[in-house]
Amino acid sequence: MPGFVLLVRDREDGTSDMRLGITVTKKIGGAVVRNRMKRRFRALAAEILPEKGFAGADHILIGRAGGIERPYDQLSAELTKALHRLAKSVRPEPVEGLPFTSSTQGKDRASTGSAQTGAE
Numbered sequence: 529m530p531g532f533v534l535l536v537r538d539r540e541d542g543t544s545d546m547r548l549g550i551t552v553t554k555k556i557g558g559a560v561v562r563n564r565m566k567r568r569f570r571a572l573a574a575e576i577l578p579e580k581g582f583a584g585a586d587h588i589l590i591g592r593a594g595g596i597e598r599p600y601d602q603l604s605a606e607l608t609k610a611l612h613r614l615a616k617s618v619r620p621e622p623v624e625g626l627p628f629t630s631s632t633q634g635k636d637r638a639s640t641g642s643a644q645t646g647a648e
């Protein structure tokens with residue numbers, strides 16, 4: 529099982545900005561553990577989403593048990609694989625070279641994904 533679940537939802541608002549949402553529940557651990565996991569997810573997203581993410585979409589990472597113990601390289605490979613799988617099923621190709629924006633606005637709006645990945 530991967531260290532996270534990735535949900536991607538097209539906002540259909542005409543903008544090409546990519547947004548990131550991260551959630552890690554208390555089941556994963558205390559505040560220190562949850563914040564460490566969120567920092568790792570932000571670093572992964574900043575590294576990978578500008579190249580392989582979907583323009584005009586919300587990308588939501590949901591932390592799972594065991595994700596904090598995984599090596600960063602393994603999480604990176606899992607995120608790349610998940611985005612690649614989504615690109616095959618949702619769009620012909622991911623959009624490359626678009627700016628990545630992280631937004632904390634709109635936290636009250638839940639984003640239920642149009643695509644979800646999990647372990648094979």
